[in-house]
Amino acid sequence: MAVQPRSRRETWRLLFLISPSLFWLIIFFLIPLLLVFAISFGQRGIYGGVRWDLTLRNYVRFFDPLYLRIFYRTVIIALMTTILCLIIGYPQAYFIATRRPRWRNAFLLLLMIPFWTNFLIRTYAWLLLLRDQGFINTFWTSGLHGFLLRLAEMIPLPIWDALLRATSTPLPLFGTDGAIIAGLVYDWLPEMILPCYAAIERLDYSLVEAAQDLYANRFKTFTRVILPLTMPGIVAGSVLVFIPSLGAYVVPDLLGGAKSIMIGNVIYSQFMAVRDYPFGSAISFVIMVVMLVGSLIYFRMGSEGSR
Amino acid sequence: MKGFTWRMVVICLILGGLVVLVIACRGGPVQPTSAPTGPAAEVTATPVVKPEEPKLAEVLHVYNWSEYIEPQVYKDFEAEFGVRVIEDTFASNEELLAKLQAGATGYDVIVPSDYMVKIMIAQGLLAELNYENLPNIVNIDPKFADPPYDPGMVHCVPYLWGTTGIGYNTEVFEEPPDSWAYLFDPEIAAQYAGKFTMLNDSRESIGAALKYLGYSLNSTSEEELMKARDLLIQQKQWVYAYDSEQFEDLISADETVMAHGWSGDIFMAAAEDERIWYAIPKEGSTIWADNLCIPKTAPNKYTAEVFINYLLRPEVAAANSNFTWYASPNAAATEFIDPEILNEPAIYPPPEVMAKLEWIEDVGEATPLYERFWTEVKAAGP
Structure with a gap:
């Protein structure tokens, strides 16, 4: 930091100004974090309280293959979510950022409107879409099936049989990992679009023109100029999507039919069902550390990539 | 610069200490006030002094x-x-x-x-x-x-x-599904693949499996619990979802035809949808x-x-x-x-079933075992 040494007075003034956020961080972040850290060394009491016989057992327990497998699955689901958000979100952000300013705001508003609805209600809406008797499958098994039946009557072709058989039963949408990822992508997409949009909007378009003047084709221009320059937005967006996806527990319960378990569900049940606070705290802490280290490496990579 | 950050650390510590103090003070008076109103005081007081007519x-x-x-x-x-x-x-x-x-x-x-x-x-x-x-x-x-x-x-x-049992669609079942076999027997359950839910609750679902196997639903035997876990893992391929909130609505919406659930919720749904009814498994269940x-x-x-x-x-x-x-x-x-x-x-329920109903009791040291096996069921994948 290139801060000049300040006078005493100025230091106190600065401290006064940051005191609300400092206070906030201490009360709602630092103290809970320390509590979690402390509890993670305790043991579950018989009635669910914390017994203060200090132990490392909770951390050892996390490295059981059962929990490692769940953690691995969770990371894969969160990664898929992030990649899908990027594939869908980046072009959308690019589209919005290259419109005229008046339109940009309109598009951003359109993007935000669905998110004025409560998260749970939006997830329930997906439930109604994906269920066996949901909108998609109703269309699949009655709308499309009926249409194909009529078509088969008019034009006899051997391919109808296979198609008719396929449309006679509902698609397995609900209760799958695909449903979980679809729900997560929908929930966190704006978190990807907004940082990408901010990065693309700041892009100096004369650099793109320069690349084209130097005979770079469209693909080269994109990979060598646009992508590196907007990398900070991609990095920020990915982190904003990846972290909450990693902690998801409502979406796997609702859209996954609670049939597949993510690490968030394990933590939730440690607190709400077994009331094993120490183990729940230990899992939370391990994940926090993994995430912190991961994000630091990722940010470093991202900032080097943009240079 | 260095002094500046050190001062910040000191201030952080002071603020933190203040917060701890506030929490400690709030926690303090709770105990003394709860003690005199405790059960002991009341019980000993009543027989000695005859209170005025309340x-x-x-x-x-x-x-x-x-x-x-x-x-x-x-x-x-x-x-x-x-x-x-x-x-x-x-x-x-x-x-x-x-x-x-x-x-x-x-x-x-x-x-x-x-x-x-x-x-x-x-x-x-x-x-x-x-x-x-x-x-x-x-x-x-x-x-x-x-x-x-x-x-x-x-x-x-x-x-x-009330009890925990099986809610069902009467249009699908001519005879009430009054046995856990409908949910666990591979030959019967497979017929209803993707058409029934189990409670998303470790005690209830493991309990149902234990009852089907003829054990107590408060079993603390690791061996019995392992058998129950294996049964649930085998059953998982046919389960539509693990659900404790809307299992009765899912029958009503024709998503499922059976639901492992609480009698109260099922009867409430039956009041609105007359196709729904409820059966208590003859092997016994939760009361x-x-x-x-x-x-x-x-x-x-x-x-x-x-x-x-x-x-x-x-x-x-x-x-x-x-x-x-x-x-x-x-x-x-x-x-x-x-x-x-x-x-x-x-x-x-008839007396022979009534005799097999059990309360869910605290299993003490076995609680984490139930949760672990339940997690294993959830983590088991196709």
Whole structure:
């Protein structure tokens, strides 16, 4: 930091100004974090309280293959979510950022409107879409099936049989990992679009023109100029999507039919069902550390990539 | 620069210390105030000093499940005792607990389920009942007089009871699915693949598997629990979802045809959709009860006891059973209960099934074992 040494007075003034956020961080972040850290060394009491016989057992327990497998699955689901958000979100952000300013705001508003609805209600809406008797499958098994039946009557072709058989039963949408990822992508997409949009909007378009003047084709221009320059937005967006996806527990319960378990569900049940606070705290802490280290490496990579 | 950051650290520490102090101060007075109102003080006080004839309050606040009492009962109580009853309703035990923990006062009578009674007793939220004011307690069936969640009915009186079993669509099943085999036997369950739900609850689902295998649902034997886990993993491929919130609605929406669920929720759905009905598995299952309790913070404890005693009258208990279609733990009420309800095996199971019903009890050291095996079931993948 290139801060000049300040006078005493100025230091106190600065401290006064940051005191609300400092206070906030201490009360709602630092103290809970320390509590979690402390509890993670305790043991579950018989009635669910914390017994203060200090132990490392909770951390050892996390490295059981059962929990490692769940953690691995969770990371894969969160990664898929992030990649899908990027594939869908980046072009959308690019589209919005290259419109005229008046339109940009309109598009951003359109993007935000669905998110004025409560998260749970939006997830329930997906439930109604994906269920066996949901909108998609109703269309699949009655709308499309009926249409194909009529078509088969008019034009006899051997391919109808296979198609008719396929449309006679509902698609397995609900209760799958695909449903979980679809729900997560929908929930966190704006978190990807907004940082990408901010990065693309700041892009100096004369650099793109320069690349084209130097005979770079469209693909080269994109990979060598646009992508590196907007990398900070991609990095920020990915982190904003990846972290909450990693902690998801409502979406796997609702859209996954609670049939597949993510690490968030394990933590939730440690607190709400077994009331094993120490183990729940230990899992939370391990994940926090993994995430912190991961994000630091990722940010470093991202900032080097943009240079 | 260096001095600056050091000063910040010091200030952080001071602020942190202040917060700890504030928390400590808030925590401090709680204990001394709760001690004198504790059970011991009350119990020893009553026999020694004869209290003055207590007076009935003008208003009694009841916090109950919705549509869980015959409305006429309130009116009759008002007419007889001149006490106006104001009812407020909750939708889940957790909501009730959260309200009380958040410091809600003013409720005189609450109606928590068995496991919640245990939690509330452990948290010191419930007052002990004064049985001098509850002579009608003799009406309670001895089977319900010593429940494991509140031995000796020290804090509460059972109000209505039910079971965990199988809700089903009567258009699909000609015979009621009255066995866990419908959910666990590979040959039968596979026929309903993707068409039934299991409760998303480690104790209930592992309990169902244990019962199917012929064990106690409070088993603490690792071997028995492992067998139950393997059964659940085998069953998973046919399960539509693990669901404790909307299993009854899923039958109604034709998503499923069977649901492992609580009788109360299923009967509530059956009131709106006549295709739905309920069966108790013949291998035995979970029995649960909702209970009349008085919170420690109740302003009118005496009036609350008079009201609970009124609800224990045979005719009144029967009226509530007839209204809600739940079984009554009140033995004297039996002769006033609608024969249609008494003869319904899904509400009053035959004695041989009744004998196989079990309360969910605290399994102590085995609790993490249940949760671990349940996690293994959840993590098992196709």
